[in-house]
Amino acid sequence: MQQTRLDTERIRAARRSIDPLFLDSPLYRCETLDPELGCAVSVKLETANPVRSFKGRGTEVIASELAASGSRAAVCASAGNLGQALAWSGRGRGLDVTVVASRFAPVAKLDRIRAFGARLELVDGDFDQARDRASEIARRDGIRLVEDSLDLETCEGAATIGLELVESLAKTPFDTVLIALGGGAMATGIGHVMKDLAPGVEVICVQPLGAPAMTYSFHKRQVVTTDSTDTIADGVAGRRPIPAVLDDLLLVADDAVLVREESIIAGMRLLLGHAGLVVEPSAALGVAAILEDRDRFAGRNVVTVVCGSNVDVDAYHRWVG
Amino acid sequence: MQQTRLDTERIRAARRSIDPLFLDSPLYRCETLDPELGCAVSVKLETANPVRSFKGRGTEVIASELAASGSRAAVCASAGNLGQALAWSGRGRGLDVTVVASRFAPVAKLDRIRAFGARLELVDGDFDQARDRASEIARRDGIRLVEDSLDLETCEGAATIGLELVESLAKTPFDTVLIALGGGAMATGIGHVMKDLAPGVEVICVQPLGAPAMTYSFHKRQVVTTDSTDTIADGVAGRRPIPAVLDDLLLVADDAVLVREESIIAGMRLLLGHAGLVVEPSAALGVAAILEDRDRFAGRNVVTVVCGSNVDVDAYHRWVG
Numbered sequence: 001m002q003q004t005r006l007d008t009e010r011i012r013a014a015r016r017s018i019d020p021l022f023l024d025s026p027l028y029r030c031e032t033l034d035p036e037l038g039c040a041v042s043v044k045l046e047t048a049n050p051v052r053s054f055k056g057r058g059t060e061v062i063a064s065e066l067a068a069s070g071s072r073a074a075v076c077a078s079a080g081n082l083g084q085a086l087a088w089s090g091r092g093r094g095l096d097v098t099v100v101a102s103r104f105a106p107v108a109k110l111d112r113i114r115a116f117g118a119r120l121e122l123v124d125g126d127f128d129q130a131r132d133r134a135s136e137i138a139r140r141d142g143i144r145l146v147e148d149s150l151d152l153e154t155c156e157g158a159a160t161i162g163l164e165l166v167e168s169l170a171k172t173p174f175d176t177v178l179i180a181l182g183g184g185a186m187a188t189g190i191g192h193v194m195k196d197l198a199p200g201v202e203v204i205c206v207q208p209l210g211a212p213a214m215t216y217s218f219h220k221r222q223v224v225t226t227d228s229t230d231t232i233a234d235g236v237a238g239r240r241p242i243p244a245v246l247d248d249l250l251l252v253a254d255d256a257v258l259v260r261e262e263s264i265i266a267g268m269r270l271l272l273g274h275a276g277l278v279v280e281p282s283a284a285l286g287v288a289a290i291l292e293d294r295d296r297f298a299g300r301n302v303v304t305v306v307c308g309s310n311v312d313v314d315a316y317h318r319w320v321g
Numbered sequence: 322m323q324q325t326r327l328d329t330e331r332i333r334a335a336r337r338s339i340d341p342l343f344l345d346s347p348l349y350r351c352e353t354l355d356p357e358l359g360c361a362v363s364v365k366l367e368t369a370n371p372v373r374s375f376k377g378r379g380t381e382v383i384a385s386e387l388a389a390s391g392s393r394a395a396v397c398a399s400a401g402n403l404g405q406a407l408a409w410s411g412r413g414r415g416l417d418v419t420v421v422a423s424r425f426a427p428v429a430k431l432d433r434i435r436a437f438g439a440r441l442e443l444v445d446g447d448f449d450q451a452r453d454r455a456s457e458i459a460r461r462d463g464i465r466l467v468e469d470s471l472d473l474e475t476c477e478g479a480a481t482i483g484l485e486l487v488e489s490l491a492k493t494p495f496d497t498v499l500i501a502l503g504g505g506a507m508a509t510g511i512g513h514v515m516k517d518l519a520p521g522v523e524v525i526c527v528q529p530l531g532a533p534a535m536t537y538s539f540h541k542r543q544v545v546t547t548d549s550t551d552t553i554a555d556g557v558a559g560r561r562p563i564p565a566v567l568d569d570l571l572l573v574a575d576d577a578v579l580v581r582e583e584s585i586i587a588g589m590r591l592l593l594g595h596a597g598l599v600v601e602p603s604a605a606l607g608v609a610a611i612l613e614d615r616d617r618f619a620g621r622n623v624v625t626v627v628c629g630s631n632v633d634v635d636a637y638h639r640w641v642g
Contacts, residue, residue: 021347026342026346026347026370028342028369028370028371029371031436032433045369047597048347048349048366048369049347049349050349050351050352052597116352272599276368276373276630277599278593278599309597310597311597313593313594
């Protein structure tokens, strides 16, 4: 394949700086989903760790590097999960972490960012406005700005999921992997590894119709921004794709699809009822994609990455009923 | 310690016949539970596998042995989780599996026993009546009767959880392990390993007040049976403790405590709200024990084994609200 910004040997090296708590997450068939979805579904469960999302893989790489280089502080913008993960990884290495988030982010995510010891600053806007504010803080204080998806470590951390998937292929074959698409760290990370080591597996990214910027950009092969987002999948709600990440995505993703809010909710409901999993909306995007195009997936062996479970219980009940 | 029926080297050997899908389950701190419970709580998560409970560890050992010896069939009584697990393990090895269960067992458990290809026979009584019926079938058909907790393999399988806990001690110390107590396979299995390899860890078994036979027996140091059970924790609702299992429990458990139904429900609610975990009632017994005796656990480092998530969604909603 053409060169992405990523390198499989670097990803293997990144794996060694990640706390094993985040590695080798469960991957297992959920047979009770099969009749509902018309295909064989396995989940790669990224919620059974102290920060309840896959983001710890990337923040472990970053915090290890910062600590090794003698840095004392970092700042990031976050929809909620990166902030928790950076707070957790930074705390363990004596780093001062500042997280900038939208005041509309789920309360549970914001509470846990504080609980892990980070300084939390809220902006009166969305994720992309938080990004701008995090940049300002980094410049003002002369500290590391952690930029999700742009910073290679965030992609390499997520890419370690891909290494684990490839390793599992010998025992439990699959032909398709469904990946939630937001900024693109997870999609380009896992996608890179699959295209490098298991090119026969189709890599399909899934984004909400209410936050479609990266998917539009993928199909147009150039950055398309949007003015606003409107989705319950707060974890993937960006408006301004990063050009370098799009370039990588174009090399490693076979497709990017958009799903409706009602499909995301139906996906959350199926994962609860048939797999006993409470997930945040972003983590149900893969199941939503199957629900919206059963013919495409009929009879296939699909892995969907269940990437986070940080959800406000009240909102969850309201959605799932 | 005095000799139990178990042997740590045999448990290590048993581990090698278990599908890795069931091994090295996640163990992680749930810090958001700390303020609620007044101690540091980690969960050992036994639900992220194809049968959503720890029982696969034991049935893998049994099914491996049966297949190696050329056996073609097995029968067990089950509250629901052992049956699913034996069905799953047996299917993979070409065994005909019959499961006898109470017709009052959760529908979700019964459905999945069938879905995994086992023959399901329902009795118009409780788990102990299912045990009697399974014995009859084994005698009639001349096939292996799998008896949970009595058969060493069921204890050895569960005991592999103990090996993993001991291995984790170097990195994440804990002083107490809370184990759901039903027939006693998990309590004697994990308890044996802890007493052998980490005797400083307190092993506390937890049973519902509505199904207290084994706990009464533990404190009286002789088998006490009860006439009925009354608990939502269907997975641990037995009336007739097995003498050999009680003998082992007396050697490896430091205590056995009883908890009220409302504490079990409160525990389920906390695990949902603060850890994002849907669990069956038996899996919330550990948290229930902390809730009922905060002073005892104050400031401790506690591991609770979240042993299953097979719950009817409607019943779950009714309980947890």
